[in-house]
Amino acid sequence: MTDLFHAAKQNRIFQDVVDQIQEAIISGKIEVGEKLPPERELKEMLQTSRSTIREALRVLEQKGLIEIKLGMGGGAIVTTVSADQVTESLDLLIKSQNVSLNHLAEFRERVEGDVAELAAGRVTDEDIRELKKLLEDAKKYVDMGIDYITHFWEADKKVHLAIADISRNPIYISICKTIHYNIIHYLMKYLPMRVNVMAENYKDLCDIVESVELGKSDDARNLAKGHVRRFNRYMKKMQDEETV
Amino acid sequence: MTDLFHAAKQNRIFQDVVDQIQEAIISGKIEVGEKLPPERELKEMLQTSRSTIREALRVLEQKGLIEIKLGMGGGAIVTTVSADQVTESLDLLIKSQNVSLNHLAEFRERVEGDVAELAAGRVTDEDIRELKKLLEDAKKYVDMGIDYITHFWEADKKVHLAIADISRNPIYISICKTIHYNIIHYLMKYLPMRVNVMAENYKDLCDIVESVELGKSDDARNLAKGHVRRFNRYMKKMQDEETV
DNA sequence: TGTAATAAATGGTCTGACCATTCGGAAAGA
DNA sequence: TCTTTCCGAATGGTCAGACCATTTATTACA
Structure with missing residues (x-):
């Protein structure tokens, strides 16, 4: 039917x-x-x-x-139908259509911007407490140095997904999950392993969270978008160098 | 795995x-x-x-x-993995009432905006010819009156999906397909059956296509977003009236 | 040469058996 | 009486082997 x-x-x-x-x-x-x-x-x-x-x-x-x-x-x-099946099929689609890093990056820029914007309009005090806690975790790994970069990316991912949750939109939530699940592979491969990359990223996260906390939707959107865009540029550069 | x-x-x-x-x-x-x-x-x-x-x-x-x-x-x-599975899971999710019309509408506004923006940056003459042809079809149904509203929505959908194709991003293409497959049901149910709704919609499409043709990314984005938003408002209003 | 009958390959269904896991209640022990 | 242990029943997971239905290739016949 x-x-x-x-x-x-x-x-x-x-x-x-x-x-x-x-x-x-x-x-x-x-x-x-x-x-x-x-x-x-x-x-x-x-x-x-x-x-x-x-x-x-x-x-x-x-x-x-x-x-x-x-x-x-x-x-x-x-069971209650969850977004997991959407996530899984989208994941399969991405995997088997040979979606390029550029496609994914282009999409992610906009999605993360949207999500941050929505979150800024819907955040609660409880959410902020949760976000701050996640930021602390991230900071810990920054301080522990480059050897903990994998842990740092995990923490970074958690912050992004937490913001997605705050958007309260199950479609965005499942899509963010899918993106992060698929992008981690590129992150590991292409992002320069330098401490200041971690620090820079951490600062971005703080700024985004702050805008969300203050309910500044446009700022949140632009910060999130810019944040993703800069890292996309990093990755693209590394990718280009590799293929030379 | x-x-x-x-x-x-x-x-x-x-x-x-x-x-x-x-x-x-x-x-x-x-x-x-x-x-x-x-x-x-x-x-x-x-x-x-x-x-x-x-x-x-x-x-x-x-x-x-x-x-x-x-x-x-x-x-x-x-087989080549198509968007069908994503569509089907999203469809199930919506049917199980975990995704509301509002969630879908909120998502669609932004996605259509993104897609129009990208299309404006990547459109070719060939694409424009195709779009113009689709617009003619739509116009035909507008002129034929309210009895042809179903055909008109089909034509409208084709224009949107054509624009998505021009974005050249398979992720956006699949997602647009999914959205349109899922939103048509709401369109039928909630959009007022008036001729001027068709005319209004047709005019929007023309404006969007024009911005895309001229490469005005920002205009295309805002027009597409506004277009979707207005119809979301229509639908929401009808939905609210229904539940009173 | 062309058409119809036939055979073979392959998925679809059925039966009946046995294994593996889990849970509740019975039995044994304290 | 209470706790622990153990057994057995309920239920999903797997297996083997048979037969049916559909489709395609081959063969036989006109």
Whole structure:
């Protein structure tokens, strides 16, 4: 029913099972948290075989509609659809379309700007406390020197994702996750391993957080955008030198 | 390997099969268009049972990595990953009511702005010809009146997607596709069925295309953003009235 | 030569068995 | 009586082997 996307391979029984269960979930006939009947019962209910039921469950699981637990009291539990599936498919898309660093960078500049802008308009005191804590972590790694650059990037990522959370927009949140998951590989490869890069980056983060705290949307946007852009330039430069 | 997202239910053999095949596909060891070995061979190669292989194939199929054909000469064919899976997951997310129209609208405003800006910097004469042709189509439906509003939205969508193409950034292209696929449902539901809405919209499109043609990035961005924003306001108003 | 019958390859389904994990309750011990 | 241990049932995971349905290639026949 939802699948306007696949050319309806007909006569696939498991697809019919998928459709029926998905319909039941989306329409709310089965609540989130509820358990589907065990495979052996579904088999009877739908007058089919267990293997067919299981293939259908694999599809539903991959769609993020159910989660399967082992053992007695286990089974297929209807889950709240999260952004994870969007993230995963976007991730696959990026990986297999050979999206270049430039494409990703161009996209990231704008997304991080948007997110910072939105966050500045929606931040709470609680959020600020969380951000400050994350900044402290980052600062720690800056002080510990270049050997901790990996830890620093982790902390940096956490700050960015925290800001994304503050945007309160699940689309931006999942997209930021995807970007960071994909960009880390480039960061490691192309960013110069110098202490002042860490320090510079840390300062940027502080500035962005400050604008967000003060609710200065435009500043937050521009700072975030500029921040990402500068690092994109670093990376591009390194990349170009490499290919000479 | 790609799945940092699921809590790694270990000891699931089919998951291991999924990972191995996915790795082979993403890394390019198997080219797009190539066929995977038949199930009975995979079974031997991976020292497992056919049902396990099949469950893995269901997952890969759902991920959009393979496509399965029946009969002799059929089998699992590696496909180019399209935006369809992203679209489908986002679609599910929206249906499960974790993403509201507001979230989608907020996101779209910015994305369309970005895309128009990029397009203005990269457009060719060829592109302009194509855009002008699409605008003519749209105009036709405007003139034909309110009964053709569905056709008009189709034409409108084509213009937006054409502009996305001109951005030359596959990430933006995929995301625009996803947005438009998901927003059409709201358009139908909430946009007032008045002729002047069509006319207004058409005029916006013309303005945007003109800025793109002239390479005025900032204008293009602001026009596109404003265009989307106004329609978001329309939709929000209708939605609010509905829930009173 | 062209068309129809046939065979072979391949995915789809079914059955029934056994294994692995988990949880609750029964049994054993303190 | 309370706690700990252990066993067994429920449930998902895997396996083997059979047969069906669809599609394509081949062969036979007119």
